Amino acid sequence: MSSKNSAVTSAVTREEERQEVLARAAAAKKVAPQVAQLPTPVKNAILLAAAGNLVERAPEILEANARDVAAGRERGFNDSLIDRLSLDKDRIAGIASGLRQVASLRDPVGEVLRGHTMDNGIQMTQVRVPLGVMGMVYEARPNVTVDAFGLAMKSGNVALLRGSKSAVHSNQALVEILQDTVVDHGLPREVVQLLPCQTHDSVQDLITARGLVDVVIPRGGAGLIEAVVTGATVPTIETGTGNCHFYVDASADVDKAIDMVLNGKTRRPSVCNATETVLLDAALPDADKLRVVLALQDAGVTVHGDVGELGGIGVEGAVQATEEEWASEFLSMDICAKVVDGVSGAIAHIATYSTGHTEGIAAQNADVLTAFAGGVDSAAVMLNASTAFTDGEVYGMGAEIGISTQKLHARGPMALPELTSTKWILQGNGQTRP
Known part of the structure; x- marks a missing residue:
């Protein structure tokens, strides 16, 4: 009976985790139109404020990161993984600098890519628009948390972040600071959210949340990328490993x-x-x-x-x-x-x-x-x-989401333009098609 009860408890916990991922995705979807319409000066102000807040609250971040690094050493992480996980004042300053650089870059949203006037007088243009809800799955690099937020914000997207368990305290501290920043600028905290990471199942919940999540971008080792690309029903942009x-x-x-x-x-x-x-x-x-x-x-x-x-x-x-x-x-x-x-x-x-x-x-x-x-x-x-x-x-693009090794939509460093889609806008004065 004890074993049976244990299994039931595990199943309930698993269902609760799934519902939490879907609830956060739904909340992200709800606020996405608001973020998509933000004027460039507002987005830049948020990014600059976030950069300042990260530096100002660096002691909180370093305390949280020290817990993750200590846990990683206890789990036997190798030196390269510890290096990826570790933060110090200089790295936090570098992360903040990345946000400032993104703020200085040209806003891709609304950029006209091409257009012409039809023979019947209808004016048509193709413009850049945000992707919407951008899911990120990544491993032990806390800087990705901020990079993803910065690029998502400037490109008018909402960031739904699924970091690794090994960086959970660092990511929580960073996201709390980012959420406090957006709230200070009159936006909901759901503009950037951190998903549960206690089990690998939450990744599957994210990458199959069709209708709630518009795109998923994996960033990490070959195993992670392969699992996301092969298991996703949400459109995926593959950021490949670097051999x-x-x-x-x-x-x-x-x-x-x-x-x-x-x-x-x-x-x-x-x-x-x-x-x-x-x-x-x-x-x-x-x-x-x-x-x-x-x-x-x-x-x-x-x-x-x-x-x-x-x-x-x-x-x-x-x-x-x-x-x-x-x-x-x-x-x-x-x-x-x-x-x-x-x-x-x-x-x-x-x-x-x-x-x-x-x-x-x-x-x-x-x-x-x-x-x-x-x-x-x-x-x-x-x-x-x-x-x-x-x-x-x-490359002069500012902070990046990753290096795309696929050939559709984006290839190479994924910065602001790569985090947008396009739509066609046709303006007439009553024309009808024969």
Whole structure:
């Protein structure tokens, strides 16, 4: 009987959770038209006020974040996950700066994309409009909570946030500050809401809330993204993982190539634009191939690959790479290294293993650069630049929701324009169609 009662209690709890998600989604849907009509100056004022409030109330955020970090360490999180989870005063200042930057950007809502006057005198225009209720599913990055709010607000959307359990206290503190800010500006708290995250089922509740949620955007690891994309009945924009490659051609300035590889790998290895595989042109002198690998090892990076192949160019201490490692993100101080047959070999390897995020090349031969740019099918291609540059803020877009690796609606950094749809407005003076 005890077991039966336990099951009933669990079922009731599960149903209560589902009803809470749907109730919050319904509340978001109700306030969405109000947010969609907000004038640009009001949206900007909210964003600037939110930035100030985050900095002013940083002690609250840091106290909450410390609880999450301590719990994460207790659960055995690795260093890269702890880095993603952690906040400090500088990171909070950076998050606030992102909101200020979004406030300074052009409002996409109402922008006329195209239009003309029909032969019968009807004037038609296509304009940008908000998506509506924007659901976000993401992992242990508290900054995403604020980024999502900022971009949603500026683009006239309502943010429905499903963060991870590992960042629950941080997210609660951030959302409370954001809700207090919108209330101070005469808006309902439901403009931004945090969904329950105690079980994975709440994700499914969100991504199947057709009619209440207009779009869902997953941001996180491959498992999370795959679960959302395959399980959603709500339209989804896929933000893909970043198995990013960097190819060093025989024509490259090797010193600059090493700088770019190190920057892409070691600047912040836990982010999606980090370089995960370095490809070395077979025509590159072995001494230069070895220089690239030794530079990585000297920087504390563990090199994975074909141990025999790497040993043939003088590499010691390499780890035999698995098929899974060639195809996945490390998000740590690890990298795969492989010798390929020129730019065509690099393109072929990337086509096999890339997630379509960012690929880079070091070369001085213009034909090689052209071949790489045309042959690589990814959201971003870096010609003589580090993969670390794939970032909405670096692109001048302000804070981003993520990097879309799909080909419909949005591709690359998803900023303000990518968080809008369009509608056609036709204005006549009584015309009827024959």
